Amino acid sequence: MVKAARTGYSALQIGLHWTVALLIVLQFLAHESIVNAWDAYQDGEVLATPPLAFLHIALGFTILVLAIWRLVLRFTRGVPPLPANEPAPLKFLAHATHFGIYALIIGMPISGAVAWFLGVEQAAGAHFLAFAILFLLVVLHVAGALFHQFVLKSSVLSRMAVAED
Ligand code: HEM
Numbered sequence: 054m055v056k057a058a059r060t061g062y063s064a065l066q067i068g069l070h071w072t073v074a075l076l077i078v079l080q081f082l083a084h085e086s087i088v089n090a091w092d093a094y095q096d097g098e099v100l101a102t103p104p105l106a107f108l109h110i111a112l113g114f115t116i117l118v119l120a121i122w123r124l125v126l127r128f129t130r131g132v133p134p135l136p137a138n139e140p141a142p143l144k145f146l147a148h149a150t151h152f153g154i155y156a157l158i159i160g161m162p163i164s165g166a167v168a169w170f171l172g173v174e175q176a177a178g179a180h181f182l183a184f185a186i187l188f189l190l191v192v193l194h195v196a197g198a199l200f201h202q203f204v205l206k207s208s209v210l211s212r213m214a215v216a217e218d
């Protein structure tokens with residue numbers, strides 16, 4: 054059951070948000086090794102796992118576990134509602150963006166694993182498509198956070214920095 058009436062995030066929720074954010078950025082930046090290994094496999098070579106490709110897989114599974122942990126906390130501890138004075142379309146956009154980000158950071162490790170461990174080419178295609186959409190959502194998400202901070206002048210960014218309890 055979702056617990057209402059939270060006014061902020063816990064230290065654990067904040068720590069998990071920024072840890073996952075950092076790991077996602079690392080995955081965005083350091084994927085060359087796994088892409089090369091995958092391309093070589095597609096060209097008929099034996100599937101090899103160089104250290105950076107292994108890192109991609111390990112970080113990917115770490116993101117999966119942390120994302121599920123975050124979702125569990127969302128439903129057990131709860132999260133603060135969006136600012137009451139936020140226009141309805143922006144609220145919808147924020148919720149849709151958060152939902153999309155969760156779906157993709159859970160879907161990406163799964164599609165990546167299906168491609169890598171089961172050799173399914175379509176899963177690699179889905180993984181790439183998910184990457185493109187996640188990238189756009191993260192840009193939108195960061196723009197939203199900055200819009201809140203500098204235009205709406207709400208407390209949204211500071212509540213993702215300072216814990217409630
Ligand atoms: C890859 C990077 C990121 C991911 C995957 C991500 C993901 C998320 C998700 C899913 C939420 C929804 C709240 C929850 O239930 O946990 C959230 C909240 C939030 N994020 Fe991010 N985020 C990222 C980067 C950032 C950055 C760079 C900023 C700041 C510029 C930021 C600022 C915020 C803020 C302020 C909230 C709270 C919104 C609220 O209180 O309603 N995030 N983030």
Ligand code: HEM
Pocket residue numbers: 077080081084087088091109110111112113114116117157158159161162163164165166167168169170176177178180181184
């Ligand atoms: C949330 C976690 C993950 C993120 C954000 C992520 C991100 C990425 C990115 C940005 C690429 C490059 C896309 C391209 O240029 O084609 C990529 C490729 C790849 N990743 Fe991941 N990845 C994640 C998890 C995983 C996991 C857990 C595995 C394997 C167990 C995996 C396997 C692959 C493979 C095989 C490729 C090359 C095939 C392709 O390009 O689609 N990934 N990943």
